[in-house]
Amino acid sequence: MNDQSRKSYDAIIVGAGVIGSAIAFELAKKGWETLNVDKLPASGYGSTSNSCAIVRAHYSTFDGVAMAYEGFSYWKDWSNYLDCKDERGHAIYMQSGTVLFMLEGGHHEKVLPLFDQVGVPYEILSNDELRERYPFYEHGTHGEPCRPEDDRFWDEPEGELIGALYTPDSGYVSDPQLASHNLQRAAEAKGGEFRFNVEVVDIRQANDRVAGVTLADGTQIDAPVVVNVAGPHSFVINKMAGVYESMNIKTKALRHEVHHVPSPAGLDFEKDGLHSSDSDLAIYVRPESGNNILIGSEDPACDPQVWVDDPDDYDDVVSDDQWNAQVLRLARRVPSLGVPSDKKGIVDLY
Numbered sequence: 001m002n003d004q005s006r007k008s009y010d011a012i013i014v015g016a017g018v019i020g021s022a023i024a025f026e027l028a029k030k031g032w033e034t035l036n037v038d039k040l041p042a043s044g045y046g047s048t049s050n051s052c053a054i055v056r057a058h059y060s061t062f063d064g065v066a067m068a069y070e071g072f073s074y075w076k077d078w079s080n081y082l083d084c085k086d087e088r089g090h091a092i093y094m095q096s097g098t099v100l101f102m103l104e105g106g107h108h109e110k111v112l113p114l115f116d117q118v119g120v121p122y123e124i125l126s127n128d129e130l131r132e133r134y135p136f137y138e139h140g141t142h143g144e145p146c147r148p149e150d151d152r153f154w155d156e157p158e159g160e161l162i163g164a165l166y167t168p169d170s171g172y173v174s175d176p177q178l179a180s181h182n183l184q185r186a187a188e189a190k191g192g193e194f195r196f197n198v199e200v201v202d203i204r205q206a207n208d209r210v211a212g213v214t215l216a217d218g219t220q221i222d223a224p225v226v227v228n229v230a231g232p233h234s235f236v237i238n239k240m241a242g243v244y245e246s247m248n249i250k251t252k253a254l255r256h257e258v259h260h261v262p263s264p265a266g267l268d269f270e271k272d273g274l275h276s277s278d279s280d281l282a283i284y285v286r287p288e289s290g291n292n293i294l295i296g297s298e299d300p301a302c303d304p305q306v307w308v309d310d311p312d313d314y315d316d317v318v319s320d321d322q323w324n325a326q327v328l329r330l331a332r333r334v335p336s337l338g339v340p341s342d343k344k345g346i347v348d349l350y
C-alpha cells in the first residue's frame with residue numbers, strides 16, 4: 001500500500017509508462033525505495049497505450065542492438081521475468097519474427113555486423129525464400145520514397161529487393177498498456193510505490209544538484225535522484241529542471257500516425273503475417289488482432305514532420321493525406337490489399 005504522505009525516497013520517477021514502470025521494477029529489485037508519479041490515472045496511459053509495441057533488434061548502434069536483444073529474453077519469458085501476479089493477467093508476447101527488406105546500401109548493412117557481434121540469431125532470405133514464406137509480398141523497389149501526390153509514386157518498380165533479413169525472436173506485445181501495468185505490479189511487489197493523478201510542476205534543486213519534485217497541489221517530495229521518463233513530455237520536464245538548453249541531445253515530441261486496415265481477402269495476416277520493416281516504401285507493418293494490419297511510417301523526408309510544442313495539445317485525428325500515403329505504400333508491397341474507405345488509426349506522440 002502506498003503511503004501517500006511519505007515525503008522522501010531514494011528515487012522519484014516522473015512517469016509511469018512502460019519505461020518508468022520498468023525502471024521502478026529494476027531499481028526496486030536492487031533495493032531502491034522508489035516513487036513513480038504520473039499525471040494520468042493509471043500506468044501506461046500515456047504514449048505507451050498507443051504504441052505498436054513492436055520488439056525488434058535492428059538498431060544502428062551496438063548498444064541499441066544489445067539492449068533490444070536482452071529485451072527479447074524478458075518478453076519471451078514475461079511471467080517469469082515479472083515474478084509476480086497481476087489481477088488483470090499478463091501481456092502476451094506475439095513472437096511473429098521480423099523481416100527487414102534488404103536494398104543495395106540499405107540498413108541491413110549496418111545491422112548485420114552488429115547482429116554478429118551481439119549474437120542475435122538471424123537468417124538471410126533470398127527473394128525466392130521470401131516468396132515461398134510470404135507470397136503476399138511483392139519484391140519491387142521504388143527509389144527514393146515519395147507521396148501518392150507525386151506522379152512517380154505510380155511508376156513501375158525500378159528494381160528488386162535483394163532479399164530480407166529475418167529475425168525469429170522479434171515480434172510485438174499484445175497490449176502495451178497491460179505490460180506497463182504488469183511492471184507496476186512487479187515493482188510494487190518489491191516495494192516500489194506509485195501515485196497517479198499527480199502532476200510534477202517543478203524539479204527542485206539544492207547545492208547544485210537535484211533535490212526532489214513539487215506537485216501541482218504544492219506537495220514537495222524529496223529524493224537525491226529524479227528520473228525523467230515523461231515520454232513526449234520529457235522535454236517539458238528538462239525545461240522545468242533548467243537543463244534543457246545545456247543538453248547535447250534534446251528531445252522533441254513528434255506526431256505519429258498508425259493506420260489499421262483489414263488483411264486482404266484469403267490472407268490470415270494475424271497468423272501468417274509478421275512484423276515487416278520496409279525502408280523502400282518507408283513503412284513498417286505488423287499483424288493486429290481481428291486479422292488486421294497495422295501500418296506505421298518510417299518518417300521519410302518527403303512526409304511532413306509535425307513537431308509538437310505542447311504535448312497536451314495536438315491534432316489527434318487521422319489525416320486523409322497521411323492515411324492515403326501509408327496505406328497506398330503498403331498496397332504497393334501487397335497488391336491484393338483492399339483500400340477501405342473507412343480511415344481507421346491512431347495518432348500519438350513519439
Ligand SMILES: Cc1cc2nc3c(=O)[nH]c(=O)nc-3n(C[C@H](O)[C@H](O)[C@H](O)COP(=O)(O)OP(=O)(O)OC[C@H]3O[C@@H](n4cnc5c(N)ncnc54)[C@H](O)[C@@H]3O)c2cc1C
Pocket residue numbers: 014015016017018019020021037038039040044045046047048049050051052053054055198199200201229230231232233256257258347348349350
Ligand atoms: C504511435 C506510436 C507507435 C509506436 N510504436 C512503437 C513500437 O512499435 N515499438 C517501440 O519500441 N516503440 C514504439 N513507440 C514508442 C514507444 O511507444 C515509446 O517509446 C514508449 O511507450 C514510451 O514509454 P514511456 O514510458 O517513456 O512514455 P509514456 O508512455 O508516454 O509515459 C510517460 C508518462 O509520463 C507522464 N507525465 C508526463 N509529464 C508529467 C508530469 N509533469 N507529471 C507527472 N507525470 C507526467 C505521462 O502522463 C505519461 O504517463 C511508438 C510510439 C507511438 C506514439
